[in-house]
Amino acid sequence: MGKVPRILSWRNMLVLSLAVNFSLVLRILNGTDGRNSSYVSIWPVVSTSLDRTVYDNKWPVISTTASESSSLSSASCNYNETQEDDDRIVNLKLGDPTVYERYWREMGHMTTMVIPGWQSLSYFSDNNNDICWFLEPELAKEIVRVHKVVGNAVTKDRYIVVGTGSTQLYQAALYALSPHDDSGPINVISASPYYCSYPLITDCLKSGLYRWGGDAKTYKEEGPYIELVTSPNNPDGFLREPVVNRSEGILIHDLAYYWPQYTPITSIADHDVMLFTASKSTGHAGMRIGWALVKDKETAKKMTEYIELNTIGVSKISQLRVAKVLKAVSDSCGNETSKSFFEHSYDAMSERWKLLKQASKTSKGFTVPDFASERCNFLGKVFRPQPAFAWLKCEEGIVDCEKFLRERKNILTKSGKYFGDDLSYVRVSMLDTDSTFNIFLHRISSSFNSTL
Amino acid sequence: MGKVPRILSWRNMLVLSLAVNFSLVLRILNGTDGRNSSYVSIWPVVSTSLDRTVYDNKWPVISTTASESSSLSSASCNYNETQEDDDRIVNLKLGDPTVYERYWREMGHMTTMVIPGWQSLSYFSDNNNDICWFLEPELAKEIVRVHKVVGNAVTKDRYIVVGTGSTQLYQAALYALSPHDDSGPINVISASPYYCSYPLITDCLKSGLYRWGGDAKTYKEEGPYIELVTSPNNPDGFLREPVVNRSEGILIHDLAYYWPQYTPITSIADHDVMLFTASKSTGHAGMRIGWALVKDKETAKKMTEYIELNTIGVSKISQLRVAKVLKAVSDSCGNETSKSFFEHSYDAMSERWKLLKQASKTSKGFTVPDFASERCNFLGKVFRPQPAFAWLKCEEGIVDCEKFLRERKNILTKSGKYFGDDLSYVRVSMLDTDSTFNIFLHRISSSFNSTL
Numbered sequence: 001m002g003k004v005p006r007i008l009s010w011r012n013m014l015v016l017s018l019a020v021n022f023s024l025v026l027r028i029l030n031g032t033d034g035r036n037s038s039y040v041s042i043w044p045v046v047s048t049s050l051d052r053t054v055y056d057n058k059w060p061v062i063s064t065t066a067s068e069s070s071s072l073s074s075a076s077c078n079y080n081e082t083q084e085d086d087d088r089i090v091n092l093k094l095g096d097p098t099v100y101e102r103y104w105r106e107m108g109h110m111t112t113m114v115i116p117g118w119q120s121l122s123y124f125s126d127n128n129n130d131i132c133w134f135l136e137p138e139l140a141k142e143i144v145r146v147h148k149v150v151g152n153a154v155t156k157d158r159y160i161v162v163g164t165g166s167t168q169l170y171q172a173a174l175y176a177l178s179p180h181d182d183s184g185p186i187n188v189i190s191a192s193p194y195y196c197s198y199p200l201i202t203d204c205l206k207s208g209l210y211r212w213g214g215d216a217k218t219y220k221e222e223g224p225y226i227e228l229v230t231s232p233n234n235p236d237g238f239l240r241e242p243v244v245n246r247s248e249g250i251l252i253h254d255l256a257y258y259w260p261q262y263t264p265i266t267s268i269a270d271h272d273v274m275l276f277t278a279s280k281s282t283g284h285a286g287m288r289i290g291w292a293l294v295k296d297k298e299t300a301k302k303m304t305e306y307i308e309l310n311t312i313g314v315s316k317i318s319q320l321r322v323a324k325v326l327k328a329v330s331d332s333c334g335n336e337t338s339k340s341f342f343e344h345s346y347d348a349m350s351e352r353w354k355l356l357k358q359a360s361k362t363s364k365g366f367t368v369p370d371f372a373s374e375r376c377n378f379l380g381k382v383f384r385p386q387p388a389f390a391w392l393k394c395e396e397g398i399v400d401c402e403k404f405l406r407e408r409k410n411i412l413t414k415s416g417k418y419f420g421d422d423l424s425y426v427r428v429s430m431l432d433t434d435s436t437f438n439i440f441l442h443r444i445s446s447s448f449n450s451t452l
Numbered sequence: 453m454g455k456v457p458r459i460l461s462w463r464n465m466l467v468l469s470l471a472v473n474f475s476l477v478l479r480i481l482n483g484t485d486g487r488n489s490s491y492v493s494i495w496p497v498v499s500t501s502l503d504r505t506v507y508d509n510k511w512p513v514i515s516t517t518a519s520e521s522s523s524l525s526s527a528s529c530n531y532n533e534t535q536e537d538d539d540r541i542v543n544l545k546l547g548d549p550t551v552y553e554r555y556w557r558e559m560g561h562m563t564t565m566v567i568p569g570w571q572s573l574s575y576f577s578d579n580n581n582d583i584c585w586f587l588e589p590e591l592a593k594e595i596v597r598v599h600k601v602v603g604n605a606v607t608k609d610r611y612i613v614v615g616t617g618s619t620q621l622y623q624a625a626l627y628a629l630s631p632h633d634d635s636g637p638i639n640v641i642s643a644s645p646y647y648c649s650y651p652l653i654t655d656c657l658k659s660g661l662y663r664w665g666g667d668a669k670t671y672k673e674e675g676p677y678i679e680l681v682t683s684p685n686n687p688d689g690f691l692r693e694p695v696v697n698r699s700e701g702i703l704i705h706d707l708a709y710y711w712p713q714y715t716p717i718t719s720i721a722d723h724d725v726m727l728f729t730a731s732k733s734t735g736h737a738g739m740r741i742g743w744a745l746v747k748d749k750e751t752a753k754k755m756t757e758y759i760e761l762n763t764i765g766v767s768k769i770s771q772l773r774v775a776k777v778l779k780a781v782s783d784s785c786g787n788e789t790s791k792s793f794f795e796h797s798y799d800a801m802s803e804r805w806k807l808l809k810q811a812s813k814t815s816k817g818f819t820v821p822d823f824a825s826e827r828c829n830f831l832g833k834v835f836r837p838q839p840a841f842a843w844l845k846c847e848e849g850i851v852d853c854e855k856f857l858r859e860r861k862n863i864l865t866k867s868g869k870y871f872g873d874d875l876s877y878v879r880v881s882m883l884d885t886d887s888t889f890n891i892f893l894h895r896i897s898s899s900f901n902s903t904l
Contacts, residue, residue, distance in 0.1 A: 096574050108569030115567065115773065117560030117780070120738030122548050123731075164616050164740075164763040171762070175657065197761070204761050205627065208658030279575075286572030286768035288616075309649070309656050310623070311616040315767040316738035321567065328569070 091412040092429040099431045100283025110328040120316035132304045134313030135162045142326035149330045154270040158293040159300035166277035166290030176302030177250045178209040187213025190228040191243045192420030216243045230254040232263045235427035237387025256280045261345035263385040264376035278322045287318040353386040365448020367393045390428040396448045401426045409443045543864040544881040551883045552735025562780040572768035584756045586765030587614045594778035601782045606722040610745040611752035614766050618729035618742030625704045628754030630661040639665025642680035643695045644872030668695045682706040684715045687879035689839025708732045713797035715837040716828035730774045739770040805838040817900020819845045842880040848900045853878045861895045
């Protein structure tokens with residue numbers, strides 16, 4: 001008993017000291033230090049990693065070290081000056097969304113999370129949710145909010161199903177929408193160029209419920225079918241509608257890229273099954289969180305059943321993380337004194353597309369799609385789509401564009417053949433780091449002469 | 453420029469203040485406060501949640517509020533005194549491992565994590581891992597370490613594949629081990645009583661690669677097959693060996709429960725494909741993290757391919773969380789002055805099994821399996837298995853045990869029929885909260901007379 005007063009004393013000191021921290025943190029966060037608060041490290045454990053030098057560009061092309069207050073929007077380029085190591089392989093095959101790292105490094109303190117060791121032990125997230133028991137209520141709330149803020153999808157009277165990325169939700173939707181009787185596998189189709197993973201995922205287990213049915217543009221079979229409508233489309237970035245339009249068609253809308261940094265938000269999407277993902281909306285691919293907005297209760301239940309069988313739910317900690325990120329995104333949209341997340345990311349994509357189009361004109365060795373301008377209801381301005389991928393076509397008689405870029409430019413891309421299209425096309429990620437994008441830009445700006 | 457000194461000044465004060473915190477925290481953690489360090493809240497943000505009152509039992513049966521220094525091991529019971537609401541439905545169908553919440557609430561500060569907003573944006577975890585590119589190196593390190601510490605599985609020359617729970621890894625193993633030629637689906641079998649989800653998961657997509665082949669004990673078909681060996685077994689807790697033993701057999705060992713709180717660790721498991729999960733080893737089911745130890749490189753590659761197609765990897769944040777939890781577990785095993793995680797959880801399971809056996813003797817309405825004692829190489833003592841589930845058999849002429857418990861006792865369990873066994877059996881989770889376990893115990897101690 002004699003030790004109690006001493007314990008209390010140490011603890012009181014700790015509390016007092018923490019209170020001092022808190023007041024200092026608040027002071028810095030509130031901007032009383034006279035600086036933009038976007039780059040303050042408040043957590044001692046991560047302070048060294050937040051050091052700006054870690055994120056300085058290796059390439060002096062797009063500057064991220066301009067004036068601090070506007071560094072997120074001050075990208076500018078003079079790629080002819082770039083000096084680089086031509087042997088370094090640049091991998092732009094996948095859409096790894098590291099372009100967003102810059103924003104989250106500067107704004108990341110808004111989404112810093114502290115997770116105690118006992119949190120999220122149980123499988124269950126919400127005993128009151130009779131559809132998706134593993135959906136964190138906080139995530140559900142922020143999903144509804146961000147769609148309302150952006151105006152890109154209807155959430156009223158929709159069921160939310162969370163998945164380990166939208167890839168899992170795609171499979172959940174196939175499971176839910178395929179007939180489970182003995183009628184044999186239903187055809188799953190999409191207009192080419194279609195997302196290259198669709199055929200692989202659909203056929204990987206040789207399912208008796210569904211099978212890949214190929215290009216929707218040439219689809220002639222009778223009977224029920226599932227058509228995938230990816231809008232904006234991966235790989236080419238165009239907004240899409242279904243192409244078969246028969247009464248027996250079941251639609252899945254993959255709206256992973258229907259966000260204002262990629263395309264003008266022209267209407268509130270209102271479809272039976274709509275898939276979204278944190279990977280492409282906020283850049284948090286490593287969290288593996290996607291969500292489906294589903295009109296029909298039984299479909300939502302069946303999708304939940306698939307995820308239960310496949311992975312017994314979805315990481316709770318990832319859900320809470322994405323909830324916090326979405327909250328920060330929505331909050332940023334309501335702030336009239338500074339740019340929102342979407343304005344920042346719009347600027348980054350806009351700059352990259354401007355540079356790519358400029359390189360296309362200079363080089364004449366390749367072309368990129370030409371998009372029409374439309375008015376974005378969210379950003380309140382007219383602009384052309386600036387997709388997450390460039391659907392690049394080699395010119396100058398180059399037959400195999402992927403091979404040419406790989407062998408002559410040390411650039412890895414995904415060949416058009418995987419998208420149900422021509423070898424002269426490749427898909428190039430526009431979401432990589434500034435450094436990688438700059439090398440890519442430098443290399444494709446030089447000669448495309450080839451005998452390949 | 454004039455503002456810089458002031459900024460530095462606030463920041464310096466913050467650093468100074470944090471240093472004071474740190475020293476106080478260290479002081480408390482090192483035990484200079486004279487108390488057991490297991491219940492010190494060092495993170496201000498979680499301190500209220502760590503309040504012991506939050507975790508007090510609703511039921512006065514197993515006391516978790518005994519002397520603080522030994523509260524984790526002081527469980528004792530007098531279930532005849534329990535007063536309860538008989539209408540409350542007690543759900544023990546699933547193995548939700550909330551029994552571990554008590555430990556992690558008290559020890560959780562060891563595993564508190566701070567996650568900055570920019571962390572884990574990329575899909576990739578380890579560019580140097582040419583097998584499983586989405587495996588966090590820190591998790592791989594801690595998986596190897598905990599197996600070495602416990603001595604329950606060989607890790608040398610094994611490839612680690614991480615999954616969204618071991619459920620996904622089971623499917624990855626089926627994908628990897630099934631022939632992908634036109635030989636038709638391979639039979640997947642397991643000796644009854646087998647894990648009830650195996651048939652459902654195996655057949656849910658009507659795969660052309662594999663199909664559920666039923667009870668291994670009666671399996672007669674020629675040709676290759678995959679046999680699942682769950683050891684200790686879910687639902688009955690017995691250690692298992694393969695039962696078919698033909699040269700064309702391919703084995704998957706599900707070792708989710710091969711940990712010293714459930715069964716004596718009698719040897720170092722050394723099989724081709726071994727599956728483990730955080731859900732049952734440490735209780736972190738909500739993280740959805742499992743891992744496979746795989747002998748053959750090509751199998752590990754194919755398993756990775758499946759997870760890539762199914763969910764494009766595994767939540768990085770969950771992996772980092774589990775790495776930290778496993779580290780805390782391994783660290784606790786090296787601490788000679790206090791009980792390890794496994795000793796604590798062994799005690800909890802031991803107490804529950806003692807009470808259940810006592811109730812079985814008193815009631816005579818049901819029986820539970822009778823296990824032989826064996827020496828545990830890790831705990832250094834001889835004991836009987838005390839499984840995560842009780843494979844409970846109704847006596848007294850009750851034909852449908854699940855129905856009886858549901859209708860007469862308001863206890864939800866999983867019927868023996870789902871495990872390829874008799875209706876007189878049910879599987880009951882032994883991993884729920886103290887409160888739920890106590891109600892269960894109280895109810896099954898009363899009369900089992902029934903005409904059902």
